[in-house]
Amino acid sequence: MLRIVLVPFFIWFLILDAPGLHAQNGPWRWAAAFVFAVAIYTDKLDGDIARSRGLVTDFGKIADPIADKLLIGSALVMLSLLQELPWWVTILILVREWGITALRFFVIRYGVIPASRGGKLKTVVQTAAIFLYVLPLASLAPWLGVVAFVVMMAALVITLWTGGEYVIEALKLRAAGIRAEKARVRENKQ
Numbered sequence: 001m002l003r004i005v006l007v008p009f010f011i012w013f014l015i016l017d018a019p020g021l022h023a024q025n026g027p028w029r030w031a032a033a034f035v036f037a038v039a040i041y042t043d044k045l046d047g048d049i050a051r052s053r054g055l056v057t058d059f060g061k062i063a064d065p066i067a068d069k070l071l072i073g074s075a076l077v078m079l080s081l082l083q084e085l086p087w088w089v090t091i092l093i094l095v096r097e098w099g100i101t102a103l104r105f106f107v108i109r110y111g112v113i114p115a116s117r118g119g120k121l122k123t124v125v126q127t128a129a130i131f132l133y134v135l136p137l138a139s140l141a142p143w144l145g146v147v148a149f150v151v152m153m154a155a156l157v158i159t160l161w162t163g164g165e166y167v168i169e170a171l172k173l174r175a176a177g178i179r180a181e182k183a184r185v186r187e188n189k190q
Helices: 002-017 027-053 058-081 087-107 117-134 143-189
Strands: none
Touching: 002 027, 002 058, 027 058, 027 117, 058 087, 058 117, 087 143, 117 143
């Protein structure tokens, strides 16, 4: 929940740093980077606590991906609004992210699609790329902007690749669920 609460502060700090949507790379930008880092840390902390205690809740299955999408999505949109990240990158990532979330809800009656290693890698690389973009270091060292773009392109490739993997997993899960339902119906008729 803290991640969701931090999203408006992150956005607000980016807006405060960019009057007229022209980034100033001042103290508000540093504040936005700090809030983004704290929000990402809460995601890791939440996952560590859940794994160490063996806690997997229905609320967590729904709230965690939503919190992730809100934070990552708002960062991508803000970076594109600030003309620091091409819109096509933001659109491709958001379509994949929201599409997979919708797909998970669509097949939830057949089971849960767990986060894959590729999905976790995608999150790490996306987060690193966004953090590099949000940090106001490119004004000090312009080559860091190139590094941020390269990392973002890696994140985009991994994002699209793992999106395809999730679609395949969802189709398999749905097919297995339909087979199981048909078997139950046949069993009940006998």
